Amino acid sequence: MSITNLEQSRALIIVDTLDIVSLDFRQALDNAGYATELVIDSQVSLDQISQINPDIIFLHLDLPALSGIGLYRSLQNEIHLKDIPVVALVAYKQVASDLISLADAVLLRPVNHERLNSLLSLLSSLEKPIDQIPWDALTGFYTPSFFIARLNQAIENSHQAGANNFIVFSINLDQLLQYEKKFGKQYRQQILQGAAQVLRKVLRPADIVSRFDSDQFLVLVENAVDRYAPQSIVERMQFEFDEFLIGLGLKNRIKIEIGVLYCTSEYNSTDEVLHDAQLAVQMARRDHQTNFGLLQRSPATSRTSYFVGNKSIFSA
Secondary structure: OOOOOOOOOEEEEEEOOOOHHHHHHHHHHHHOOOEEEEEEHHHOOHHHHHHHOOOEEEEEEOOOOOOOHHHHHHHOOOOOOOOOOEEEEEOOHHHHHHHOOOOOEEEEOOOOHHHHHHHHHHHHHOOOOOOOOOEOOOOOOEOHHHHHHHHHHHHHHHHHHOOOOEEEEEEEOHHHHOOHHHHOHHHHHHHHHHHHHHHHHHOOOOOEEEEEOOOEEEEEEOOOOOOOHHHHHHHHHHHHHHHHHHHHOOOOOOOOEEEEEEEOOOOOOHHHHHHHHHHHHHHHHHOOOOOEEEEEEOOOOOOEEEEEOOEEEEEO
């Protein structure tokens, strides 16, 4: 199946193991219209990568540990290379976690070609100034512009497929970050980095996370086929954030609100989604029984309802 037509865009595939799987992946890109170069990480240098001059770099990794981490880290430091999109396709979750701060996208193999197609279309549509990287330097998560682009793609997918529902979580840290006034900027940075570690522990590498307005994280979880997924994910978030607050000695003094928005094809724009995501976290703030609740727009009426458990307590 063809992935996309890129008019002979040049793809560099860096592999840690040359096997039939990596060769099949190269063949798929060849069939899609790429001009491909395949190299083994232990046998390639930054100078060679520069000579190849790729439009996109794929890290096709089969081993359970990063054998060439120096090369991968160097990609983001070279001014003539850091503007090139990097997509990692890995066989192990730990390797995926290690590459989150480097790659524009990290996917666990095996990778569905339709999903890869959507990702490539997104990366090619992003405008990336030469001095701008697609992730936040403090947390290692994606920038808001990348999140919005990916959210727009999720909305389009939900319209095309009809059943590609997705979830947006909004995590509010403003109460916690008020302690910056008492303990200073370094304390604030430690809090944000600690919260980022909580989210990495709970979420999949392929989920899109970004920090908005300095004190709020937004999370995009695509292809939410399980209707119980929003509650199970947010309960794991809540547990890990409680452990985080216990470690800081703030468990009974701080509330981290989590808004949960379950999205269907009823949404037509990112503005609509972000509006309801903000509404969801506002409702969670008002709820004294729990720190989270689920906001969902009804396909039948387009009315937005707020749920705690199975009970609707708000509708508009």
